[in-house]
Amino acid sequence: MRALTWHGKHDVRVETVDDPGIVNPRDAIIKVTSTAICGSDLHLYDHYIPTMQVGDILGHEFMGEVVEIGPKSTLKIGQRVVVPFTIACGSCYHCGKAQFSACENGMPADNQDIAREAYGQPMSGLFGYSHMTGGYSGGQAEYVRVPFSDVGPIVIPEGIEDDKVLFLSDILPTGWMAAENCDIEPGDTVAVWGCGPVGLFAVQSAFLLGAERVIAIDHFPKRLELARRFGAETIDFEESDTYEALMLMTGGIGPDAVIDAVGLEAHGLFVDNVVDQIKASTFLGTDRTHAIRQAIIACRKGGRVSMPAVYGGFVDKFPLGALMEKGLTLRTGQTHVQKYLPALLAAVLEDKIDTTFLISHRLPLEDAAEGYKLFHDQQNEATKVVLKPGLSTAT
Structure with a gap:
């Protein structure tokens, strides 16, 4: 064959x-x-x-x-x-x-x-x-x-x-499980990092599971347009500071739940991402984890973090303190x-x-x-x- x-x-x-x-x-x-x-x-x-x-x-x-x-x-x-x-x-x-x-x-x-x-x-x-x-x-x-x-x-x-x-x-059940892992409550705002296939299905699923607002984050115009088709508000991270935009859109509280649909090959000219790329190219690291770092920092206190994205190895500069101090719940898995x-x-x-x-x-x-x-x-x-x-x- x-x-x-x-x-x-x-x-x-x-x-x-x-x-x-x-x-x-x-x-x-x-x-x-x-x-x-x-x-x-x-x-x-x-x-x-x-x-x-x-x-x-x-x-x-x-x-x-x-x-x-x-x-x-x-x-x-x-x-x-x-x-x-x-x-x-x-x-x-x-x-x-x-x-x-x-x-x-x-x-x-x-x-x-x-x-x-x-x-x-x-x-x-x-x-x-x-x-x-x-x-x-x-x-x-x-x-x-x-x-x-x-x-x-x-x-x-x-x-x-x-x-x-x-x-x-x-990708459809992955997007659904990503939204389900957010434990969405009536009136919730959910932010989704990445408008690839899983992210777009997570957008749909979050609305179906009761989210009042979904904010989709990416930099590809077509993918952002697809997210808007399903009712999502969008942030182009090349045109806006994602954290500042999310704080403005949520009255300074942050999203109730966040979804990392990007994974170990995050893109963008961010300081932490550039460092990750250098470490990966010199075999001092494996994954580029900018998206999950940013999601944890942006999530509201007491919020939920869902990580359907694929990661493969060990990472550093992980905001463990923010995860603990803010009382966040992290759920992930295949x-x-x-x-x-x-x-x-x-x-x-x-x-x-x-x-x-x-x-x-x-x-x-x-x-x-x-x-x-x-x-x-x-x-x-x-x-x-x-x-x-x-x-x-x-x-």
């Missing part, structure tokens, strides 16, 4: 690789019909996430048709499914608490020591996202093996186009996708949540390397790139 493989920083290639097969009784093989490039895939593209190996198949946002099943799969051949990016067994201690991204069995035993050394304990496995998260082949391919297929995938009704439901695989799928699928089918607005480019799988470069270099124009295996011409 054809699949997108990783070969180093800014080097991804579509190559012919072995077809996947059934390994465990609960497996299924999916013929991929749509797969998207995620903002967190760019962390792999920039080689910020460790334990990638040459030839690894990328991609964790995908859906498709069931073409083969193991004897214990509950899926049926021919069904169309969206697959969560988190790989969870459904029956361990954490899955019993609906904490699917903390599954005890989603990570292969051979990979658990890598994550244990880095984080103290292994998390669930993730598709196409380094050997620290299981080394699983991803979905930017013609076919993919899906472990625990009786737990993860959700069946899509006939007649529903891929574009409407594809983002159930990751998304418990399986927990949210049924309700979010219903919301999408009832048109309560808009999903297709985000797609700016649809490309054949063969043009995946071009898609990565486009999404990386042209973030104002490329809000979301969807790859279509079998598509012969770009649209």
Whole structure:
């Protein structure tokens, strides 16, 4: 089959690789019909996430048709499914608490020591996202093996186009969980750092969960305009001091809750961010954490901090004092996708949540390397790139 493989920083290639097969009784093989490039895939593209190996198949946002099943799969051949990016067994201690991204069995035993050394304990496995998260082949391919297929995938009704439901695989539930972690109360103001895909879904979700005001922060005009489409007020951080603007907009109190949807590759010519970039380039640091620092400083006393954004390692100059002295609550983590799928699928089918607005480019799988470069270099124009295996011409 054809699949997108990783070969180093800014080097991804579509190559012919072995077809996947059934390994465990609960497996299924999916013929991929749509797969998207995620903002967190760019962390792999920039080689910020460790334990990638040459030839690894990328991609964790995908859906498709069931073409083969193991004897214990509950899926049926021919069904169309969206697959969560988190790989969870459904029956361990954490899955019993609906904490699917903390599954005890989603990570292969051979990979658990890598994550244990880095984080103290292994998390669930993730598709196409380094050997620290299981080394699983991803979905930017013609076919993919899906472990625990009786737990993860959700069946899509006939007649529903891929574009409407594809983002159930990751960014929609991630944006929803980000807003849910804010514990939004009536009358709340929520500030969202980053108007990429997760940030824009967090904006929608915050309103649906009862926020009175949402303030979106970015510097790409198109993304800020998309946030305004859903009723958000906006701050362009290149034109205004974000902290001062937030204080002015909230009467000097600060937002009730803040969401960091930026992550470890924060942009902007800020002193702390420049220092982070220097440390990363000289191997004295890993993550650029300007967004979460700023969110904590801006949040009101007694407020809530939600961090869906991806971070990979150790950081310094973290405002721990502000977090403690202001009495803030910080909630984070990979998304418990399986927990949210049924309700979010219903919301999408009832048109309560808009999903297709985000797609700016649809490309054949063969043009995946071009898609990565486009999404990386042209973030104002490329809000979301969807790859279509079998598509012969770009649209």
